[in-house]
Amino acid sequence: MDNTPLVIVDKLKKYFPISKGLLFQKQTGFVKAVDGVSFVIFHGETLGLVGESGCGKTTVGRTILGLYPITEGRVVIENFDVAKAKGVELHQLRQKAQMIFQDPYASLNPRWTVSAIISEPIRVHHLVQSETEKTERVKELMQLVGLSPRLINRFPHEFSGGQRQRIGIARALASQPDFIVCDEPISALDVSIQAQVVNLLEDLQDRFQLTYLFIAHDLSMVRHICDRVAVMYLGAIVESADKDELYEHPLHPYTNALLSAVPIPDPKKDRNRQRIILTGDVPSPINPPSGCRFHTRCPIAKPHCKEITPEFREVGSNHWVACHEIA
């Protein structure tokens, strides 16, 4: 890991239009899925992005890779401006930045063999000269992720969930990327398989100096695998810090509540823990609350939190937070 940013995200917004009516669609508003998010990811680093369902994690991941058009703001990956990349540049960007998807079942084409799935990026990016070289490369990749190359002509449904996720990882690695967005790569897997996949991702990172954006809602796993962590709530980042700092000295009341809600697999310790139970549900991103978005559920909210949006500012070394009540 070094100190030059590989990915720069600046005041990124992604709004999805909502429309009514079938024939004459009338736009009635926006889902403000990502509403002004800024962060950088350094070379070789793993940045964790955590938060509750629907807070915009996947949308951040897809938008920074250019899979969704950017509504506002700027994303730079390896000196490519994602919004402006076209033609050759876009092609290079697609090769350098890849994604591993949330659902190992839905993200693989069921009618393609493993060979076809893994070799697609190799083909698209013309990374080999011949058919035999391509097959060799696919087998190499399968070996790398712990799949037997003998299974090269099988179809996705013939594999278990963990194996399918490995196919997805092999596909992501095929174009020799520098940066991978891992969108909940282990959520759909059984506990006993999760550690296998996490260890694999770590080994590959060491071997190929990969940089990861690791999206997850499992906060224990994020502490394990990430270097830095950013916490999202309703389309915005509310806190970010180096991982041990964040887990040991959380500042934002939402981070505090989130961390205190994670069960610890140790009965004696878990029983004696102070839990902060948040009341109510996450508000809608169509009409997010005014001022601080968290004020409707915040245990320490003051009247001004409803009026003024808190600025995301650095309060300690590398520790950023958006809250009026933090000195």
Add this chain to the structure above:
Amino acid sequence: MHPLLAVNNLVTQFVIPEGIVYAVNGISFRVNPGETLAVVGESGCGKSVSMLSLMGLIPTPPGKIVSGEAIYDGKNLLALKDEEMEKIRGKEIAMVFQDPMTSLNPVLTIGKQITEALICHLGLTTAEARERAINLLDMVGIPEAQRRLEDYPHQFSGGMRQRVMIAMALSCEPNLLIADEPTTALDVTIQAQIVELVLRLKQQRNMAVIWITHDLGVVAGIADRVNVMYAGLIVEEANVDELYESPNHPYTRGLLGSLPRIDRRRDRKLIAIPGSPPSLLVKPKGCPFRSRCPIGKEVCQMEAPKLRNVSENHRVACWIDISSGEQISG
């Protein structure tokens, strides 16, 4: 203590075109009044099927309860007629299902769904049932309960639907609540709300709970006792403190070793369990964990180990003594 429910040697299978699914392969356990029993295990290990078998909710065909008994209040639930089971289900033993959206009726209001059970099981009048329904929704933390009775399931968030399910399950004050992964689809902050709710209600009513989950963190916070399931069998059974302090089955050990901890700095790589669970389409032979087991011996290939006592509150199904690595004698 007299158990509230005692299950003996339950075997449930499904006959499908590909063959027989050996889903539950002879499990025995009991639940005491007022206690929380957690059932943990990975996807497909038979957690839901074993509970649905008790409740008489296995679709037959393809399902079939091959053997076993489940003694509740002197009656064998597995031998009851449908009408008799109907009286117990929902009233004395209630279940919260894994997926709240599929178990709520989308075309009926929440109010209608709760009051129906109250009218049918407890013989309340419509007005009494409404009153009770409002109290129940209130109790599970649904704001403006009176107004929300008129709403349909899709108008509630996932967490609220799960709370509605719990309200419905508790409506007739059951002696036993079976909660099948009631928080798996929910965020941790909502999960914490539901866990707190169930623990509070359980204490207020001295109700027994069977809580099914694959999350060993959740188990630590809620359970008195734990059954660890693997490939249709209970492989370890202990009170919660003892299970986490001295897991005896290599699978339980493996699971605990492969979990990252939110309360600790990282000190090592995760220890993964190699391989994956066996196919349930193959007739079980030997120990189901043998292909992934780091300490297995020849005997494990031949015969499935039975549960044996480790201590008064702790039983394990393994041929090997975990501390010495030697095959147990006798």
